[in-house]
Amino acid sequence: MSRSLGALLRPRSIALIGATERSIWSNAAHRNLTSFGYSGKVYLVNRNAGSVYGQPVYVSASAIGEPVDLALLMVPVAGVLEALDDLQAAGIANAVMLTSGFAELGEEGAKLQAALHERAAAHGIALLGPNCLGFINYIDKAPVWTLAPRPQGHFGSLAIISQSGATAALISYFAQQQGLALSYLVSTGNEVDVDIAQVLDFMVDEPNTKAIALFIETVRDANAFARAAERALAAGKPVVVLKVGASEITAKAAQAHTGALVGDDRVFEAACRRLGLIRVASIEDLVVTCDLLQQLGEVGEGGLGLVSLSGGICEIAADRASHVGLPLAELSSNTVQRLRDALPGFGTPHNPLDVTGGAMLKPEIFEKSIHGLGQEPNIAAVVTVFDVPTDESNDGEFARNALAHIGNALREIPVPGLVISHSVRPVTERSREIIHQAGIAYLGCGVDFGMAALSRLFAWSARRRKGIATKETVTQANVRPDSERSTLAYLASHAVPVVPAQLVHSAVEAVDAARRIGESVALKVASRNIAHKTDIGGVKLNVLGDQAVAQAFLSISESVRQARPDAEVEGLVVSPMRGKGVELFVGTLRDAQWGPVLVVGLGGIWVEALQDTSLRLLPVKAEDVLEQLSELRASKLLDGFRGAPAVDRQALAEIIAKIGNAALALGPELVSLEINPLWSDGERIEALDALAIWDSKPEGEAL
Amino acid sequence: MSRSLGALLRPRSIALIGATERSIWSNAAHRNLTSFGYSGKVYLVNRNAGSVYGQPVYVSASAIGEPVDLALLMVPVAGVLEALDDLQAAGIANAVMLTSGFAELGEEGAKLQAALHERAAAHGIALLGPNCLGFINYIDKAPVWTLAPRPQGHFGSLAIISQSGATAALISYFAQQQGLALSYLVSTGNEVDVDIAQVLDFMVDEPNTKAIALFIETVRDANAFARAAERALAAGKPVVVLKVGASEITAKAAQAHTGALVGDDRVFEAACRRLGLIRVASIEDLVVTCDLLQQLGEVGEGGLGLVSLSGGICEIAADRASHVGLPLAELSSNTVQRLRDALPGFGTPHNPLDVTGGAMLKPEIFEKSIHGLGQEPNIAAVVTVFDVPTDESNDGEFARNALAHIGNALREIPVPGLVISHSVRPVTERSREIIHQAGIAYLGCGVDFGMAALSRLFAWSARRRKGIATKETVTQANVRPDSERSTLAYLASHAVPVVPAQLVHSAVEAVDAARRIGESVALKVASRNIAHKTDIGGVKLNVLGDQAVAQAFLSISESVRQARPDAEVEGLVVSPMRGKGVELFVGTLRDAQWGPVLVVGLGGIWVEALQDTSLRLLPVKAEDVLEQLSELRASKLLDGFRGAPAVDRQALAEIIAKIGNAALALGPELVSLEINPLWSDGERIEALDALAIWDSKPEGEAL
Incomplete structure (x- = not known):
């Protein structure tokens, strides 16, 4: 993963494998090398021997007999494995594969792609593609590209990296029309080996590149992608992302409740927010935003x-x-x-x-x-x-x-x-x-695209100033809370204020506890085996007076005994009832790609019916949570409503950040941690209920 | 108002008043007439006599001695009134005034503008401007325009009408860059006489014009504007509007509660929805949308x-x-x-x-x-x-x-x-x-602008299919309901379902009424003098049982007597309590420009804190209200939530349309009619409370 792509993207010699005048791709590739004035040596390979483009061909790569940096493979899908073997024999360690007919065709193709992956790995060949159009290195005048690019007099400072080859070309056309010259144009195709994260990582260190434009359909290695993005942010090199899929109603089977509220695209959006990736929605936005950032750099506050x-x-x-x-x-x-x-x-x-x-x-x-x-x-x-x-x-x-x-x-x-x-x-x-x-x-972008790009420049600069919360600061906890009681206790140990609670084992103890509280109380069954207490009569709210408390104790005990005779019951918990105030939903979920995500919303109807939530990848800083609170459609309700006092947003954000980090410390086996509600009445903030859900089979994740 | 602008916009002869080689405006105007190949006669007027552009000048318009269709006035602000007198003496009935220094400079300038208006009217002169750049009639090759336009080989089918002259020019540049040729370019400036509504009306009948682009800062005559827009929609001629001011937080002093929720821009948006005006937010959108509609015409369903x-x-x-x-x-x-x-x-x-x-x-x-x-x-x-x-x-x-x-x-x-x-x-x-x-x-507009323009084409075509509810169908009512009771009765007479209510005058009658209802009841004081009943203890909700009902009657009577000894009290109203269901807010407000507006929202927190409302100009059809319901951010709550049944949207829309039309029938003295809540529990829909607010000094409005 930490290998350099230098030999691939800066080849000193190139072999065109499958060179033939009957292919528009081969013709374009060959013409480009000539028209760019590529200074390295070019070898033509065609198993039928003879001559192509007025030049004798080699029947195989291994027949070349000289060291070659890179091969462009334009061979039929049936011959790809053999072609890799030939490269190995020739000692060629880098290849670009134009050939299509792999995973994009479904099951069968995916199998072939797996075989391709295996073979390339076995031979130690760095492979770009398959199903890509190649790349152009404008700096070294090295085009390994199978379409006709627009002329560009000099190299520039924009690198375009795209999973779709045609889209890469279209982005470059608009950039060039707008006077923006490229440093690199790379299409990564099916990414059997070299993926967008690796090319991004390469561009972070590429000294001529000032801005990086990405067109993404899917991120294959979220960890590597995130690391490269973090490096880019630290280096002050803007990365602008056009990722498709925002409109997909991805029905994701989520184990935790919050999962149902979240589509994949919202998690990617959250990743962008964390990593300082600048997300756009059109080719024009992509190019204009890159152009603005590479010309203007960072701006200060104001x-x-x-x-x-x-x-x-x-x-x-x-x-x-x-x-x-x-x-x-x-x-x-x-x-x-x-x-x-x-x-x-x-x-x-x-x-x-x-x-x-x-x-x-x-x-x-x-x-x-x-x-x-x-x-x-x-x-x-x-x-x-x-x-x-x-x-x-x-x-x-x-x-x-x-x-x-x-x-x-x-x-x-x-x-x-x-x-x-x-x-x-x-x-x-x-x-x-x-x-x-x-x-x-x-910028010839007009006011409409211009204002949008400027807003992104301002946001990116603010993100740079704020910095990213790093995972290194989170110490793994050695506990595994699995009941309301233990989860609240765990949160309390992370300085999250929780509602006072007393465990009781008899009606007498319950009455005693309620008397000490001196106001209406809530009684709930305490058992690690019972997640949904209300459904089985395990909760009584607003209970006031000795008799009522005693009755509630007995009623809950009886309900639980009947509904869940198997459950291990610790006892009942007695807590003071909290008044109106504002109820927030704070939850975490574990995204298969991106790892733990913090979800914040206003409780009840907003989260359940209106899906008014804001997401961030964990860990977060309080500043991030402040942003999340302001993104909620119902955000105004935090500022006091119908005589309710305004919530202390700063204090709230700090507590929510603590919850997020507490969840992170529980490690990758935690599926979700849910605080519902996190109650707030002006300056007083308390977690009233909490639930942790665990998975015994952790997947590999971005932790 | 119904005068034709033909003589102004299709002049057969033009006098340039204030022609001088020292003015870039005069130079441009003169050069344009030449370069367009204007076929009519051009007279140059300069009080200093001599010759300009190698042509002898007249010292005044009246010195010309021949009939002239149109004068372009490029005279100093101090000389404008005199210049109008000169035009009258010369028998020139149409003028374009470049001169600035009027209402745009505040109080003093506004006075001068009023004098200008008066003088033009007295002389019967149709005046375009002041503070405008003139117009170009591309069809008849008649430019009366004081900037240098881009060359355009042939006339086209796009008319651009703009209150800002520079913006008009900028719109035309982008249109021409995109291969779209113009039929007319008109800048209306301060609109002392000829306004955007009149020019729009002219373009509806202009046979070469297929699409009309408007840039608007303010609509001065909403009635005339609406009539012209309705004619354009009926003629199938698309009108695309770029109106600024969407970001202004207009603190409008509204008499009714709903007024506080509504900014001017939202009313204009509602007007656009009603009139089939296609609203856009940028020059590119304006041009691209016009281009699409003039090329493609209407589309069907699908x-x-x-x-x-x-x-x-x-x-x-x-x-x-x-x-x-x-x-x-x-x-x-x-x-x-x-x-x-x-x-x-x-x-x-x-x-x-x-x-x-x-x-x-x-x-x-x-x-x-x-x-x-x-x-x-x-x-x-x-x-x-x-x-x-x-x-x-x-x-x-x-x-x-x-x-x-x-x-x-x-x-x-x-x-x-x-x-x-x-x-x-x-x-x-x-x-x-x-x-x-x-x-x-x-269209060279790209996918981003293209999809946006296509969505507007589809919406405009749907609007054409649906048609507009016409005011002619509303019969004026001869009543003036001013209490909850009379307002609900009035609504009932318009086939709006209202909650049953019985007027009682004693505790005994109240108990009797409550017994007949047989469930929890609401008691409210009935008085035309008391608008905010709850504030003075005039309401008791959820009252059950004879004793409680009798107590409630006495308590309300006593509270009202103490708080409002002056009020004329009809008695108390007893109604059944309605259960949970969904509560909507339905109100009307009277916009000073556009007249009565229907406001629909979900009740309570959504309307009060989140301002989640949708507006339409009245009258409306049920289809319009269906759209309004779907625009609410909380729209999903209508589909059933936490076990509540889904609301019958069609039935709800029909009832809300009836409420709107009932409000319209009350005439221009009605400030607002508010139904809060309109309650719905699945198929059952009822107005539970209503309030009408009246103004004794009606303003002139679009009715």
């Missing part, structure tokens, strides 16, 4: 400052910013004064800032205004909306002049500055020349 | 069929379609069989349909597959995702060949067919040539 020549655009941008949760900075009075000086008489100092049509006459208004705005301490970045010309039809003197002024100001202000276009438009060679002249960062 | 060369794109498109609520059609077994025959062996018959890389080798797979898919009865339209080349760098044989096959199939299938690009890309002259050759409808 809001956006926005400048436009059009009041209408200011309004559209403000609406879009609000829609995606991107804050526009409030201006302090100093800034307002500076802007008053910069603007024409009929301009209004405001953010977003309309520099008015006056800037058509005097483009220096742009410069002064941006300068004034950029000094505002509440502002983390300044965006000016302006179109960079694409060709002679729109390349006028005004645009070049205005961009020069905009560029002057954006370079001088103390925060990152950027120009974005009004709507989506290409970034042509001519645009690049103008951009260079003006010395600006520019 | 889902989308989607075809792509890339499995990844199929997945991305399916996720986006799900996100925007666009249904993908399920395939019947016949279609599956047809597709099995059409696809290569490793293809899967499915919607979205991945024709696989096999179509790279055999583009006829596209043709067969689309043909097979298009026969599916569940499909209302077929979209193929494919890029039309833009220039020689991507104009290969494969693309042209594939597009020919795609075009063949799309033309033959019985439902509308369309090609959209993978991501946003321009539609160049070369693209248009290829599109023409292939005979396809094409």
Whole structure:
């Protein structure tokens, strides 16, 4: 897993196995090597001998007789195993396999794929594919790619990694149309060996790559993927992910109650939140977000400052910013004064800032205004909306002049500055020349995609500032609580406040305990064998008075005896009743791929009927839980409702984080830990009930 | 209001008032007339005499001495009134005013604008502006426009109407980049006279215009706007609206409780829903949606069929379609069989349909597959995702060949067919040539914007099928219910089921009434003077037994006497208590612009704390209310929860529509009618409480 992909992705010599002029794939691969000016040696292999592309072929790889770094396998599916044997004989340790007809065809294909995996492993061959289109290393001018790529004059800083080959190509076309040059384009196909996590890991260390775009259908190795993503976040290298499957109503058989609330996609979303992966939903979003992050880097705390020549655009941008949760900075009075000086008489100092049509006459208004705005301490970045010309039809003197002024100001202000276009438009060679002249960062993405990408930049920067809670801080517990009582006691040992409870064994003891509590009490049967106490009459709530308490004790004891004569009963638990307050649901579940997940929701109807929950991978920090609380649709209810006091969100978040970490400490055999409810009445917070569910057959997980 | 704008927007002669070579606006206006090849006569007016643009000028409009259709006023703000007098003297009845410095500057400017309005009206001059950039009539090659527009070879079928001039221009640039030609471009500015509603109305009848794009900051005449929109919907001419202000937290002082839940923007949204206006949030969405609708027209019932060369794109498109609520059609077994025959062996018959890389080798797979898919009865339209080349760098044989096959199939299938690009890309002259050759409808909008636009096309088509509830069907009522009792009685007279209630005047009568009911009852004071009964002890709930009922009667009577000795008390009302069930909030409010609005929500916490409500302009049909119910975040609770029976949504919708119409029948003095709760327990639905609030000073409204 820790092997380097350098020999695969930076080959000094390449053999095309199955080279033939009758295949469009072979033709493309060969043409690309020529048109890129690949400087290494290229060998053509075809078992039929003769010559291809005017060059003599070898009948096998082993016939080459020289060391070769990489083979591109374009052989029929029936010949793939034999081809690997040939590579081994030739001493070729890296291969890309175009051939399809494996797991994507079902059962039979999956068997063949397993055999392929085994053979490659036995031969120690690093294999990209099968069912992939290969890769292009733009830096070393090494294309091992079986489609015709668009011309790209120089290498860039965007790496695209995609499980789908065609989609990889389509992403690259849009990136190049938007003036964004690539460093690498890698399609991983069926990932029998090299997977997206390994390529991601490689790109984290690839010095020319500043942003990484991923297209994912499935994550095969969540552990490795998470490690690579964490490294990328630590390195400040943004990873933007387009993952499909958000619409699948995945009916997942979950052992614990919370499982039913959670689709796979929500867990992946939770993983993204934890790992600082930036998730997007379209090719344009993917490319634009990468472009923004690689151009602007990280931003500090604060809001956006926005400048436009059009009041209408200011309004559209403000609406879009609000829609995606991107804050526009409030201006302090100093800034307002500076802007008053910069603007024409009929301009209004405001953010977003309309520099008015006056800037058509005097483009220096742009410069002064941006300068004034950029000094505002509440502002983390300044965006000016302006179109960079694409060709002679729109390349006028005004645009070049205005961009020069905009560029002057954006370079001088103390925060990152950027120009974005009004709507989506290409970034042509001519645009690049103008951009260079003006010395600006520019995105031809339009206000709609732009505001969305900026919101992600702000969120990613915040994630970087906050850091990730690490699993190393969690010490494994040596207990296995399996009843309400023992689970609450375990939580209490992790500094989670729990409702007081006394174990009683007789009606007399129960009355005694209730008297000491001095208010209405709850009585519940205590038994590790009984998970659903209410269903069998094992619970009585709101019990007040000696007689009622004694009756409740007897009634519960009798019900339990009849319903579960087999159960080992410790006794009954007597606790004070808690009043109205807010009831939260806090649970953990174990995702087969991603491991333990924390689920937070408001109790009862919200969780059960409306599935209003927020998920995070464990471990979490209190800051993460604060975010979760704010994501709930019913979040407002925490701020006090119908005279109920507001909940102390900070205290609540800290307690929930403790619950999450307590669950994590129970190890991989814990299926779920459920606190329902976690009750809160203003500042008082208590776990009222808890349930731990265990599995005796733990699966391998990301712990 | 019913005047025609023909003379303004189709001028046969134009006077440029304030023509001077020192103004970029004047220069642009003059250059445009020349470059468009305007065939009418152009007069230049400048009070300083001499010559401008190599042509002698008139010192005033009245000095022209010939009839002129239209004047473009580019005069300083101080001279605008005088300029209007000059127009009157010259007999010029139509003017466009570029000049700014009016209401947009606050109080002083607003006064001047009022004077302008008065003067124009006195002179009978139709005035577009002030503070606008003018308009371009592409059909008659008549530009009265003070910026440099992009060249457009021929006129098209898109009319853009915008209150912001710069935004109008920016919308037109994006439209033209996407290959969409305009019929009209109109900026209305401050709308002192001609407003967006009038221009919209004009475009409904303009025969070359197939789609209308609006950019709106504020609607000044909601009545006229609504009438024009209704005419457009009836004519099948789509109107797409980009209205800003969605993010404003408008603190509106509302007299009724429901008012507090509703921001202005939500009312506009409700107006759009009623009028079939298609609302969008960005320039790209605006243009793409217009383009789609003008190319494809209306679609029938059913889902989308989607075809792509890339499995990844199929997945991305399916996720986006799900996100925007666009249904993908399920395939019947016949279609599956047809597709099995059409696809290569490793293809899967499915919607979205991945024709696989096999179509790279055999583009006829596209043709067969689309043909097979298009026969599916569940499909209302077929979209193929494919890029039309833009220039020689991507104009290969494969693309042209594939597009020919795609075009063949799309033309033959019985439902509308369309090609959209993978991501946003321009539609160049070369693209248009290829599109023409292939005979396809094409949008270079990409899958993201494309799926969103398609969902709007489907919604608009459904709106057209459903039709609008008309106000003509509502008969005005001659009553003015002002107490709970009289309001419930009024609702009952409109066939709204209400809880049985008996008015009692003594404890004995109360006990009698309760005995007849035979279960727990509610007692409430009945008085038109007491709106908030609970607050003064005027309500007792869940009362059971003779003694308790008698006590409740006395207690309420005493409380009311002490709290409101002034109130006229009719007596007390005794009603049966209703059990758990679902409680809805149904209210109406009166929006100052749009008139009566129906608000539907789930009762209690949802409405009060979470503002989970759905709005529609009145009147409504039951179908509209069904939509409202499905829009509620808590909508699922209607389907039964914790053993409660599911609510009969159809019956509920019919009753709520009756409530809405009953409110409408009460006329414009009704501020709000509130039913809280409308209770439902499975099939049984009853209004349990009602309150009507009246205003004695009705405002002019859209009724």
